[in-house]
Amino acid sequence: NAGVTQTPKFQVLKTGQSMTLQCAQDMNHNSMYWYRQDPGMGLRLIYYSASEGTTDKGEVPNGYNVSRLNKREFSLRLESAAPSQTSVYFCASILSRDRRPQHFGDGTRLSIL
């Protein structure tokens, strides 16, 4: 089925380890987003990419890096994981700002010990 695919679905890391979360969409969307969801805080934007080759910081970018590998794929990297980064991470995509809504993947549940 068409949509946004995130891998892995679950991951446990130790403090200081690094990891890359993968996201791919097959809807030919231009813009892609990474959010984190924490209890009582809604979804907060980490980074986004308005088009292939561009990335911009969102509300909570510290401790993260992103790569827009091509039009389909947008990865999120934690270089040195910290317990405060324990969260559920969602990737989303949109065709263009005139073609809302954002389509979300099913998330990656990340625990950092």
Place this chain on the structure above:
Amino acid sequence: QQQVKQSPQSLIVQKGGIPIINCAYENTAFDYFPWYQQFPGKGPALLIAIRPDVSEKKEGRFTISFNKSAKQFSLHIMDSQPGDSATYFCAASILNTDKLIFGTGTRLQVFP
């Protein structure tokens, strides 16, 4: 000014009731107000959305009421069903951007 404030945090209703979830904002540059529904273990999915030039929008049992002067909008779920039990998020998008600012979510439980 970038915040969207959502209430209540949780809501319990009986089947057939009409739960109402409220959101408020400050930034008058917001031009698009979607509601998302999220089931456990899944990503949010768009439920219904409204633009500020409309005061009400209905899609099936879901209705958004929008009060531009008060900078408030709300979601009403008519004839609620147990299958509506989920977390609901309001959001707002700033004019000429495609970034969404989310509310903190409302967990709705509908009992038979």
